[in-house]
Amino acid sequence: AQTVTQSQPEMSVQEAETVTLSCTYDTSESDYYLFWYKQPPSRQMILVIRQEAYKQQNATENRFSVNFQKAAKSFSLKISDSQLGDAAMYFCAYRSRFNKFYFGSGTKLNVKP
Amino acid sequence: GAGVSQTPSNKVTEKGKYVELRCDPISGHTALYWYRQSLGQGPEFLIYFQGTGAADDSGLPNDRFFAVRPEGSVSTLKIQRTERGDSAMYLCASSLGQGETQYFGPGTRLLVL
Structure with missing residues (x-):
């Protein structure tokens, strides 16, 4: 069975800074899709x-x-110019x-003004 | 256009009672998914419909859980003889077709006393 692991239960970032959230599967x-x-x-x-x-090219959507x-089975998310929202x-x-979809346990992101 | 809607938004019931949770998908979406999300966890797959038929019901925890989608649109998740452990947020999602992006509803929060 497929498993998805998010090892960071909570993270914080300063507004306008960059943060990376980790995910392995x-x-x-x-x-498959991620x-x-x-x-x-x-x-x-x-x-x-x-x-x-x-697709070898990494997806991007604005920030x-x-x-x-793929070989490492890793799929991290980078958020640039973090906003309060x-x-x-x-x-x-x-x-x-x-x-069939499998979800990780989640990462709570806090953004500090 | 309207998104995925779920009713009721909250449901409180007593142990042993029967409950029905309703999901109205986005119009024209043929795929519909049910998930259960416990506090602090990611959504857990329950069942997936393609049209009127359950394409995969392997996530239903036991025979107290049943779901239908008789006309290929609205779906109802039915839970018999509810137990306290059934307390969770129940999420519904729909997609235009198999493999397309899922759009989630706001969920029904079920509390079994």
Whole structure:
């Protein structure tokens, strides 16, 4: 079975600074997708960024980018120019080729003004 | 357009009672997912529908849990003989099709006393 591990339960970053959230996963599949989701307090989970495993190029979405290391099974999220609105729980997720999703336990990001 | 909606937003019930949780996906989304999220944890997959049929129900914890999607749109998660351990946030997500981006609802917080 696939597993997703987020080893940082909580992190803090100063406003305007850069922070990197870590995620590793375990799988025997070669074709899969990886995601980062954001869950603000008492609000809905929203997609931040996605990465197809067959693509070597790292995905970017404005201030958000990933460092995808397929051989190492690592998928970290970098947030540049952190803003107060970035404060939330961040979940790393893996989607298998059978369309089943596995989520990590989350990293709580605090942004300090 | 409207996003994924879930009703009720909160449900308090007594141990042993039966509950139904409803999910209205985004119009036109053929795939629908149910997750359970315990406090401080990531979402845990329960069941995935493609159209009217359950494509994967391997995450349902036991036979007290059942879900339907009779017309390929609205889905209901049914829990019989509720137990205190069933207390959690139940999340629903939908996507345009298999493998597409999931959009999450706000969740139903279930408390079993």
